[in-house]
Amino acid sequence: MKKIFNWMMIFAGVFAAQAVSAQVRPPLSIDVNYSVASPLGSLQDYSGKTSFRGWTAGLQYMLNDQFSVGLRTGFQDFNEKLPRAVYPDKLGDVSAVQTRTLQVIPIQATAGWAFTKPDKPVIPYAAVGVGVANMDYKKYWGEFVESDNSWQFMVSPELGINIPFGQASPVLFNANVRYNYSPYKMGDITNFNSLQYSVGFKFHLN
């Protein structure tokens, strides 16, 4: 109960702060990014190739000059085709060309903190996304597929920069690096870990 009260106080504080701060750009923004992701850990053992098929999109609200909250989604497709090999399996020994895929669609709430005021030419920031991700796992043995689809918890800390096109421009260039973690377990995957690099734009809406 005390915790909730503390949170309420924090939010009341930031809203009050927003009211008094001079705004450089409107508080609401949307962002769209293209992203590339490298699989890490057991995900790399399952499907080791860097994914060039990904994007993210989000919505952010500046509570004051530096603190923002938001919501975001995205998509990343991990895909690797392995040459024919023999896999010992419960069925016996199976010779197959394996195509191992994992498609991830996160839905996360975000909180961000800008390290500088919004009138600077470069605005570095840190953010964290917490939410769920839809994991669509498909392991093809030749043309036969072993599949699993489930929702998992996912947390994603992020570091990035926003570069406005002019001091008070509502359009900003964005580049960020995000680490994604999910306790997803399926076949060879013991945990989902990826490093995601994104570039895109952020538009403040009036």
Add this chain to the structure above:
Amino acid sequence: MKRTIYLLSSIAALAALISFSGCGKDPLKDMTPEESRIYITNHDSQANFKSYNTFSIVDSVAVLSNRNDTAKKALTDYDKQLISSVSQAMQSRGYTLVDKAAKPDLAVALTRIDNSFTNVAWNPGWWGGVWSPGYWGYPGGWYWPSYYVVYQVNEKQTAIDVFDLKNPNADNKYVSVWNALWRGSGVWNTDNVASMVQASFDQSPYLTNK
């Protein structure tokens, strides 16, 4: 507030559009028939493959279809190629081909399975019934070790079964000591037989009396 709702819904629409419009690569689209095929082999871990010297192979191939209860025997070009490739592979592993009347140590049965129309529960080795021990002049039935796993099929397949005629078990059944099952595109294509036989034997190095 209205604007926020519009924004949220347009983002949701965009996300839905990209997620469900097949942004992910479809692995089946750039897969060759060779890549689509899988070769499953199984063997009886108790069997001593060095203890066998001779084998006999069926003179035609049983064709099973889920549309027809009674199996037919066929001898198409595919079947001739299958008989000859499997015979050669067995001989290259040191087994001598003999007539079925000459009391071979091993019986080799060949079966084509057509389940293209409906799903049926796959009883491991159920096709073996076509080539009953009676064909080789023995009473009784076949026996499959329990780890021959059951699963569903809905396709064309080819199976090779090798049975031990020398050591019937306590119930007077003959144990399946080796089995290969081919699944995928083109398993009933004559041109693919030699390479599929090769692959099946290559992944079964224990199947030799050398």
